[in-house]
Amino acid sequence: xxxKEKIKDYFCDNWKDVVDKMKEGLMLVDVQGNILYVNRALxxxxxxxxxxxxxxxxxxxxxxxxxxxxxxxxxxRCSLFRKGDVSDLHCSFKQKNGTRVEVLKNATVLxxxxxxxxxxxxxxxxxxxxxxxxxEICDLRRELNRGNSFHxxxxxxxxxxxVYELIKSAALSNAPIIIYGESGTGxxxxxxxxxxxxxRAKSPFIxxxxxxxxxxxxxxxxxGHTKGAFTGADRDRTGRFEAANKGSIFLDEIGDLPLSMxxxxxxxxxxxxxxxxxxxxxxxxxxxxxxxxxKNLNTLMLEHKFREDLFYRIGVxxxxxxxxxxxxxxxxxxxxxxxxxxxxxxxKDITTIRKDALDLLVDYHWPGNIRELINVIEYTFVxxxxxxxxxxxxxxxxxxxNQPAGHFGTPQIxxxxxxxxxxxxxxxxxxxxxxxxxxxxxxxxxxLWKHLKKHNITIDKSAx
Numbered sequence: 035x036x037x038k039e040k041i042k043d044y045f046c047d048n049w050k051d052v053v054d055k056m057k058e059g060l061m062l063v064d065v066q067g068n069i070l071y072v073n074r075a076l077x078x079x080x081x082x083x084x085x086x087x088x089x090x091x092x093x094x095x096x097x098x099x100x101x102x103x104x105x106x107x108x109x110x111r112c113s114l115f116r117k118g119d120v121s122d123l124h125c126s127f128k129q130k131n132g133t134r135v136e137v138l139k140n141a142t143v144l145x146x147x148x149x150x151x152x153x154x155x156x157x158x159x160x161x162x163x164x165x166x167x168x169x170e171i172c173d174l175r176r177e178l179n180r181g182n183s184f185h186x187x188x189x190x191x192x193x194x195x196x197v198y199e200l201i202k203s204a205a206l207s208n209a210p211i212i213i214y215g216e217s218g219t220g221x222x223x224x225x226x227x228x229x230x231x232x233x234r235a236k237s238p239f240i241x242x243x244x245x246x247x248x249x250x251x252x253x254x255x256x257x258g259h260t261k262g263a264f265t266g267a268d269r270d271r272t273g274r275f276e277a278a279n280k281g282s283i284f285l286d287e288i289g290d291l292p293l294s295m296x297x298x299x300x301x302x303x304x305x306x307x308x309x310x311x312x313x314x315x316x317x318x319x320x321x322x323x324x325x326x327x328x329k330n331l332n333t334l335m336l337e338h339k340f341r342e343d344l345f346y347r348i349g350v351x352x353x354x355x356x357x358x359x360x361x362x363x364x365x366x367x368x369x370x371x372x373x374x375x376x377x378x379x380x381x382k383d384i385t386t387i388r389k390d391a392l393d394l395l396v397d398y399h400w401p402g403n404i405r406e407l408i409n410v411i412e413y414t415f416v417x418x419x420x421x422x423x424x425x426x427x428x429x430x431x432x433x434x435x436n437q438p439a440g441h442f443g444t445p446q447i448x449x450x451x452x453x454x455x456x457x458x459x460x461x462x463x464x465x466x467x468x469x470x471x472x473x474x475x476x477x478x479x480x481x482l483w484k485h486l487k488k489h490n491i492t493i494d495k496s497a498x
Contacts, residue, residue, distance in 0.1 A: 059137075059158035063114075065151060067092045079137070079160055081130040099125030099139070114141055114154045127158065136161040185227035187220055188371050188404075189364035193356050197224075204351045205231035210303070212288075212348050213326040215355030217481045218405030221326040224355060225284040228324055237281030240274050245287035245480050252295055254311050257302070263312025275308050275319055282322045287480065288348065289329035289340065300344045323348060358400040358407065365396045368404065372411040373423075380415050387423040394425055394432045402477055409473055454489045457482075466493050 053060055059076030063069055069087050077084055080095065087094070114120070120141045126134040138159040146152050184198045204211050205228045213221045222241065229239040247255055254263075258273030275283060285291075291299065302308050303323060307316040325348045334340035358365070369387060377384060387395075400406055410429055418427040425432065456475065464470035472482040486493070 056157075059160075061087075061092070061156045061158070063092050063154050063156070065153070067114075069094075070153060076158060079129075079135060079158060080127060086130075096128040097125050097139075098134075099123055114143065114156075119143070124161070136165050183371075185230055186223045187227065188368050189361060190367060191361040191364045193361040194364060197353070197355060200353055201227050202231060204228055204353060207351060208233075208322055209350040210323045210325070210348045211351045211353060212331075213324065213353050213355060215326070215328060216357045216403055217328050217478050218403030219355040219357060220404055221328075221355060222284065222286060224353060225282075225286075225324045225326060229282040229284075229322075232282065232322070234281050234322060238278050239282050239284065240278035241284045241286065242274050243286045243480065245290035245484065249292050249295070252292070253298065256295075256299070257308045257310055259311035260313045263310070267312065270310075273308060273310065275302060275321055276317060278321045279319050280321075282324055285323065285325045285348075287327060288325040289327035289331060289334055290484075293339070293341070296341045296344050300341060300347060303344075303347050325349075358403045362396050365407070366392060368407055369395060369411065372408055376411055376415045382415055383421055384415060384418055384423060385421050388425070391423050391425045391428060394428060398432065405478060453485065454491070457485055457489060457491055461491070461493060468493065 054074045056073055056075055059079045060071075060073040061069060061076055062071040069090050069092055072082075072084055072087050077087075093100075120139065123139040123141075124136070125139050126136050128134055138161055139156055140159075141154060141156040143151055144153045144155060184194075184201075187194065187198070201224060211225075211228060213224050215221045215224075225241075226239065229235060242256065244252070254267075254271065254273070256273050256275055258271050258276055259267050261267055261270050302319075305316070306320065307318045309316055331340050331345055331349070335342050335345060369392065373384060373387065376382070395407070395410070402409070410432075413429050414423045414427045418424075457471075460471040460474045461468075463474055468482060469479055472479045475482065477485075485491075
């Protein structure tokens with residue numbers, strides 16, 4: 035107790051020395067916004083001396099996200115005292131030489147013992163190093179991908195070059211496009227590339243995952259609703275088609291669209307207009323539709339699960355993305371790119387992958403395609419303590435005793451019971467976290483959701 039009293043007395047007697055040793059800039063202002071005190075860190079940050087700032091209005095620093103000022107009884111008052119505390123406000127201040135510095139501002143109001151407001155205190159944290167690092171990472175990432183990618187798609191094989199040419203040709207048209215491909219092949223990247231290369235590039239690109247949205251809210255998400263249309267509709271809502279007007283809409287996993295919604299979507303595509311749920315007033319739209327699926331729509335039509343007239347409406351230009359196992363010659367380039375990107379993100383210095391480890395990746399069948407390859411590289415970055423990836427750093431399915439039976443979705447694992455057991459084991463290992471379970475299995479979260487639904491598995495998070 036005596037020690038605490040000594041510390042308290044020291045702080046009361048030497049608070050200026052304590053504040054001057056802070057790394058963050060600190061500024062004390064009165065209720066009119068005049069500067070009463072600044073610490074040494076703020077002097078260093080803004081290149082003003084203390085004498086140049088004391089007594090000056092804080093406007094001299096030209097904060098671009100200032101609290102502003104009110105006039106109360108003909109007196110100018112800083113609005114901080116009306117707003118109260120402010121946390122983590124990103125803004126910039128003008129330095130003495132006229133340049134600006136990015137900071138994170140926190141502020142609070144000080145009162146005396148009787149509760150009367152007497153001053154405000156602001157702390158400024160310099161963000162220059164953080165922003166410079168982010169810019170460096172973005173520049174490096176752009177540089178890394180510039181020569182090896184086509185709008186985010188990576189691969190120099192003749193197989194991928196044919197895909198790029200088809201994308202460029204399709205982008206010039208305004209006809210609906212459907213993208214076929216297994217999960218993890220990059221269908222969303224293809225859709226984005228088509229939009230960016232089209233005449234609609236400056237207009238919205240709206241994405242919808244048809245498998246992830248609940249059937250009960252899907253119509254509202256796609257077409258919007260009016261206030262009071264159903265319980266919980268407390269305001270008008272713009273649908274995704276309206277939001278995509280003059281641009282493109284990407285309907286991912288369209289093979290999972292319920293038949294009832296297929297009928298409504300067909301009408302929208304035919305009439306080029308939508309009606310919000312709860313309203314009968316048609317709204318004209320001009321939207322290019324890009325669809326994608328990992329399913330065989332011809333099979334779904336034979337099973338009466340997909341409308342034939344909708345199939346011909348959305349599939350004017352088909353584009354098929356090859357699975358990774360069909361162009362293994364691109365794997366070395368993909369691995370190098372993902373290693374470079376992981377180095378930037380995780381700030382490690384893994385420079386190479388040993389040939390025998392790369393050979394294992396090239397020979398693998400990749401049921402999860404490029405998404406699975408990204409997961410594998412991220413896994414090696416956790417395991418590898420050195421500057422070179424070797425076979426021992428690869429996941430279990432690449433070890434000699436486990437190839438390739440340990441991986442979800444491989445041909446060796448064919449029975450429904452085996453699949454269910456793998457799902458349950460992965461969920462248990464991930465403590466009920468779906469994203470982690472999907473990563474363990476080497477599949478996407480959407481694909482995991484489909485398998486859980488198929489095998490009637492419900493995750494009870496309270497059990498983990």
